[in-house]
Amino acid sequence: MKIVKTISEIRDIVKDWRKAGYSIGLVPTMGYLHAGHGSLIEQSVKNNDKTVVSVFVNPTQFGPNEDLEKYPRDIDRDSQLVESLGGDIIFNPEASEMYNTKNYTYITVQGLSEKLCGITRPTHFAGVCQVVSKLFHIVMPDNAYFGLKDFQQYVIIKTMVEDLNFPVKINPVNIVREESGIAMSSRNVYLTDDEKKSALSLSDTLKKASQLINNGEKNSKELIKQMQEFISSHPYTKIDYIKIVDINTLEDIAEIPDNNYAVLLAVYVGKTRLIDNFVQHS
Amino acid sequence: MKIVKTISEIRDIVKDWRKAGYSIGLVPTMGYLHAGHGSLIEQSVKNNDKTVVSVFVNPTQFGPNEDLEKYPRDIDRDSQLVESLGGDIIFNPEASEMYNTKNYTYITVQGLSEKLCGITRPTHFAGVCQVVSKLFHIVMPDNAYFGLKDFQQYVIIKTMVEDLNFPVKINPVNIVREESGIAMSSRNVYLTDDEKKSALSLSDTLKKASQLINNGEKNSKELIKQMQEFISSHPYTKIDYIKIVDINTLEDIAEIPDNNYAVLLAVYVGKTRLIDNFVQHS
Numbered sequence: 319m320k321i322v323k324t325i326s327e328i329r330d331i332v333k334d335w336r337k338a339g340y341s342i343g344l345v346p347t348m349g350y351l352h353a354g355h356g357s358l359i360e361q362s363v364k365n366n367d368k369t370v371v372s373v374f375v376n377p378t379q380f381g382p383n384e385d386l387e388k389y390p391r392d393i394d395r396d397s398q399l400v401e402s403l404g405g406d407i408i409f410n411p412e413a414s415e416m417y418n419t420k421n422y423t424y425i426t427v428q429g430l431s432e433k434l435c436g437i438t439r440p441t442h443f444a445g446v447c448q449v450v451s452k453l454f455h456i457v458m459p460d461n462a463y464f465g466l467k468d469f470q471q472y473v474i475i476k477t478m479v480e481d482l483n484f485p486v487k488i489n490p491v492n493i494v495r496e497e498s499g500i501a502m503s504s505r506n507v508y509l510t511d512d513e514k515k516s517a518l519s520l521s522d523t524l525k526k527a528s529q530l531i532n533n534g535e536k537n538s539k540e541l542i543k544q545m546q547e548f549i550s551s552h553p554y555t556k557i558d559y560i561k562i563v564d565i566n567t568l569e570d571i572a573e574i575p576d577n578n579y580a581v582l583l584a585v586y587v588g589k590t591r592l593i594d595n596f597v598q599h600s
Numbered sequence: 601m602k603i604v605k606t607i608s609e610i611r612d613i614v615k616d617w618r619k620a621g622y623s624i625g626l627v628p629t630m631g632y633l634h635a636g637h638g639s640l641i642e643q644s645v646k647n648n649d650k651t652v653v654s655v656f657v658n659p660t661q662f663g664p665n666e667d668l669e670k671y672p673r674d675i676d677r678d679s680q681l682v683e684s685l686g687g688d689i690i691f692n693p694e695a696s697e698m699y700n701t702k703n704y705t706y707i708t709v710q711g712l713s714e715k716l717c718g719i720t721r722p723t724h725f726a727g728v729c730q731v732v733s734k735l736f737h738i739v740m741p742d743n744a745y746f747g748l749k750d751f752q753q754y755v756i757i758k759t760m761v762e763d764l765n766f767p768v769k770i771n772p773v774n775i776v777r778e779e780s781g782i783a784m785s786s787r788n789v790y791l792t793d794d795e796k797k798s799a800l801s802l803s804d805t806l807k808k809a810s811q812l813i814n815n816g817e818k819n820s821k822e823l824i825k826q827m828q829e830f831i832s833s834h835p836y837t838k839i840d841y842i843k844i845v846d847i848n849t850l851e852d853i854a855e856i857p858d859n860n861y862a863v864l865l866a867v868y869v870g871k872t873r874l875i876d877n878f879v880q881h882s
Contacts, residue, residue, distance in 0.1 A: 325765065336618075422711050423763035427704045448764070455765040481705035482730070483607065483737040 319401040321393070321408045325416075325456050328370070328409050332457055340367035344459035344486075346450060349373035349410075350390040351399045354494040354502035358463040361491055363404040370457050371400045372409040374416065379445030390507050409457065416452060425451055427474045427481075433568050434470050435584060435593065438558055443474050450475055454486055462486050467493045467501050469580055469595045473568060493594070495521065501594045508590040516552040517587045520594040523548045527581050528596055536574045538562040541581075549585055558584035558591065565597060576600075601683040603675070603690045607698075607738050610652070610691050614739055622649035626741035626768075628732060631655035631692075632672040633681045636776040636784035640745040643773055645686040652739050653682045654691040656698065661727030672789050691739065698734060707733060709756045709763075715850050716752050717866060717875065720840055725756050732757055736768055744768050749775045749783050751862055751877045755850060775876075777803065783876045790872040798834040799869045802876040805830045809863050810878055818856045820844040823863075831867055840866035840873065847879060858882075 322328045335342055343362030347355050351373075362369040373396055380386035393410060400408055424444055431443035454462065464472045476488045494502045499521035500514070509517055523545045535541055542560045549555050560583045562571050571579055577600035584593045604610045617624055625644030629637050633655075644651040655678055662668035675692060682690055706726055713725035736744065746754045758770045776784045781803035782796070791799055805827045817823055824842045831837050842865045844853050853861055859882035866875045 329767070337621075339619075419762055421763050422709045423760045424708050424710060425764075426706050426708070428706060429704050452765045455767055458767060478705045480701055481703050482707075483734045485611070485737055485740060 319397040319408060320406070321397060321410050323411055323415065325411065328407070328456060331407065332370075335368050336458075341461070342366055342457065342459045343369045343461045343463065344453065344457045345369065345371045345405075345463045346453050347371060347373055348375045348389065348504065349396050350392055350504040350507070351396045352494075352502045352504060352506075354465050354467065356399060356403055357494050358465060358491050359400060359403045359405050361489060362461065362463050365489075366459075366461055368407075369405045370407050370409055370459065371396075371405045372453055372457070374409070374411055374449065374453075376416075376445060376449040377413050378417070378448055379442050381439055381441060384439075385505075385508075390504055409453075416449070421448075424448070425478065427478050430470070430474050430477060430568050434559060434561060434563075434582060436470075438584070438591075443471070446471055447474065447478055451478070451482075451484070454484055459486055461489055463489045463491055465493065466490050466597060467503065467593065467595070469582055469597060470568065473565070499525070501592075503592065505590055505592065509587060513554050513588045513590065516554045517585075517590075517592055519549045519552040519555060520583060520585055520592060524581060524583070524594060524596050531574055531598075538570070538572055538574055541574070545583070549583075554588045556586040558586060565599070601679040601690060602688070603679060603692050605693055605697065607693065610689070610738060613689065614652075617650050618740070623743070624648055624739065624741045625651045625743045625745065626735065626739045627651065627653045627687075627745045628735050629653060629655055630657045630671065630786065631678050632674055632786040632789070633678045634776075634784045634786060634788075636747050636749065638681060638685055639776045640747060640773050641682060641685045641687050643771060644743065644745050647771075648741075648743055650689075651687045652689050652691055652741065653678075653687045654735055654739070656691070656693055656695075656731065656735075658698075658727060658731040659695050660699070660730055661724050663721055663723060666721075667787075667790075672786055691735075698731070703730075706730070707760065709760050712752070712756050712759060712850050716841060716843060716845075716864060718752075720866070720873075725753070728753055729756065729760055733760070733764075733766070736766055741768055743771055745771050745773055747775065748772050748879060749785065749875065749877070751864055751879060752850065755847070781807070783874075785874065787872055787874065791869060795836050795870045795872065798836045799872075799874055801831045801834040801837060802865060802867055802874060806863060806865070806876060806878050813856055813880075820852070820854055820856055823856070827863075827865070831865075836870045838868040840868060847881070 343366030345358045345362050375389050425447040472490050479488050500517055545560050562581050565578050565580050580597040582595040625648030627640045627644050657671050707729040754772050761770050827842050844863050847860050847862050862879040864877040
């Protein structure tokens with residue numbers, strides 16, 4: 319598996335691919351890849367001639383008291399996974415390669431970035447938009463793949479791409495779950511066995527919420543109350559938010575419509591902050 | 601001269617050019633082209649296989665009390681000029697084509713956008729960064745050309761491109777002046793004959809400042825004082841700012857160095873706001 323460390327090298331490779339007429343897919347990741355990332359890579363490999371997987375723990379999307387230092391890393395294992403799935407190149411720059419000049423420029427997606435995860439992580443999405451726009455400009459992919467577990471991130475990036483006419487198609491990919499139901503996340507590695515049991519309450523409550531909605535519950539407040547009670551009945555849990563929102567504007571919805579809503583939640587389990595959701599498209 | 605109105609059409613044309621291996625230059629303008637724009641177009645035609653001139657009076661870079669409505673327009677004359685200089689295409693979209701969705705996304709170049717012209721025009725450079733990034737993503741040029749009359753704009757765009765790794769080279773082009781010395785500007789058309797005489801004080805004071813510096817004057821404060829007195833001695837003038845700044849950070853410089861400084865000024869002549877400068881590179 320070829321691992322590229324510099325912007326100039328990946329640019330040269332992509333330039334040759336373009337000349338040869340190849341389509342290019344990009345899967346931006348922070349590494350420590352799991353089956354969720356695997357699903358993104360498979361989609362990209364299937365739909366593009368060449369696939370670049372970026373592995374970069376982007377410092378600018380972590381807050382001062384977050385887990386930048388201890389965020390799990392294993393480039394050898396990542397490399398094996400990308401190879402086994404047919405990816406072509408890992409782009410794995412150092413932070414000094416990505417941020418080599420004093421930065422003045424910020425991208426904000428106003429009205430979408432401040433909500434939900436943006437409340438506890440006020441600079442997070444500015445960091446995400448920064449690194450994603452840099453990666454898009456460096457790799458110039460035709461397609462980029464984002465997991466729907468980070469639903470707010472997906473909406474923000476899709477909106478940024480539309481607003482600024484980036485020449486890339488944003489492809490959402492469904493959440494991949496462990497056998498237990500828990501959503502795949504690199505941060506699951508932080509959980510103790512006991513915490514993992516409590517973490518199951520996230521996917522369990524989403525399943526129940528979906529059933530309740532299908533059975534006719536349309537009142538968001540009532541549904542959220544039941545979800546809160548369920549999650550809080552599990553030890554180690556502390557709810558950050560549970561929200562039912564419009565999938566485009568991320569605005570709260572009082573009465574649940576037939577389509578185009580998402581049920582989103584963020585919960586601390588021990589010290590680990592986990593997110594999960596389900597999305598009802600039209 | 602081919603005038604393209606839609607994003608999809610210009611993208612198709614550029615895609616074919618790319619396939620054929622052509623290099624592409626972009627000259628972003630608001631139209632009503634003069635010899636200053638002509639100089640940008642000439643540079644682009646000289647250094648690229650194909651040149652796109654965008655003509656778009658971008659509403660988002662005008663403040664609420666500025667001259668959006670009365671900004672001069674003459675696409676027929678523009679078309680003739682571009683053709684005579686060897687440009688290949690004019691991209692001339694309607695505002696509804698460029699801004700066809702609710703916009704959430706803002707690019708700010710913090711620390712550079714708030715200074716100088718940013719004081720009287722607080723949303724101006726956000727609008728400029730927005731439209732320039734959109735044009736870059738639509739046309740995907742190898743080179744883009746910007747006039748040094750808008751020196752702050754040039755520094756902000758160059759910085760945005762570096763910070764976000766846009767795959768485009770930003771080429772600065774020297775100011776073109778009328779025979780009298782007055783810097784070419786589409787807004788010169790607003791000036792009465794009497795105002796035009798007073799407008800000459802901008803280029804005249806820059807010439808004098810340059811001489812004084814060459815003769816050993818190193819004190820910015822003293823120099824600025826003399827420039828203020830000179831301009832103010834002309835009727836219809838009202839100084840917005842006169843600044844001597846570092847060419848990269850746009851920070852004020854107290855003692856004028858040998859190189860890498862710019863003398864920048866903005867002056868109202870009657871109701872028309874004019875800017876001019878000279879830049880001393882290393």
